[in-house]
Amino acid sequence: MYFSRLTFNPLVSHQQLAQTLLQDTYREHQALWQLFDTDPNAARDFLYRQVLEQGRIKYYVLSEREPVDRSGMWLVDVPKPYDPKLVEGQRLFFTLRANPVVTVATAEGKKLRHDVVMNAKKQMGFDALPPADRLPLQQIVQDSCVPWLQARAESNGFSLEPEWVTVDGYQQHESFAKQQKRPVRYSTVDFQGILTVTDPVRFRTALFSGIGKAKAFGCGLLLVKRV
Incomplete structure (x- = not known):
């Protein structure tokens, strides 16, 4: 599993961002899905959460595959392998x-x-x-x-x-x-x-x-x- 943090590329047009943000969460989800697979029939293999930090919208994403941005819309921090060490009583x-x-x-x-x-x-x-x-x-x-x-x-x-x-x-x-x-x-x-x-x-x-x-x-x- 990989843990990633994403933000919007500041060079992307406001119109393109509005199509993602101002429509609804389904389109937001579709935009994130494009980071993993362009096949519309593929099974979703990631979780995400939108957060607002210091006035900027960010996304935390947990995925089976590393995200790859082909659209130029995202700034993706280097994905980190996610393998938490867990013990009973922790x-x-x-x-x-x-x-x-x-x-x-x-x-x-x-x-x-x-x-x-x-x-x-x-x-x-x-x-x-x-x-x-x-x-x-x-x-x-x-x-x-x-x-x-x-x-x-x-x-x-x-x-x-x-x-x-x-x-x-x-x-x-x-x-x-x-x-x-x-x-x-x-x-x-x-x-x-x-x-x-x-x-x-x-x-x-x-x-x-x-x-x-x-x-x-x-x-x-x-x-x-x-x-």
Whole structure:
């Protein structure tokens, strides 16, 4: 695996950048995909996250192959081999942008995915409550998203310290993937906190494969460093 950091080439025209940034995350994903394969039917073998650092948009990318820019649109730092040394009991600081969803059965028996934050608001009858009785949105985000991540911790080879986990940056998005007439709607949140490795093999898989849904839209990449 390779870990890369990308920025936009300042020599690229504003029009070309706007076609990537101002459309939607599907086009952003396609622009990144061109760094690895021009075959539209190829399977995606990378994870990425967009970040804003010092006023500049950057991308962290974890991939099976080294990125190769043929368009001249990117500045690619020298990719670094990614082979983390993991041991049971290791405590790590982590950040994660995720798409937290829960599967809910309808009265007709159909199973639908719901944004966990909106589902929590629905369960508490948020819209019908007097404004003075409504919980702040940030508290709802924290209270619904931390349990969502905890429920996935064991299967991904780690445990959480909930008191050291914060959730913010809740956003709802729309993206017109491929030729779909209706937009794909999804939400994202940003986690950060402390975790403990309980199963190095499973945790390694989580690092390489990501956590949760919407990986094609910049979700799922788990970034870690030593505490």
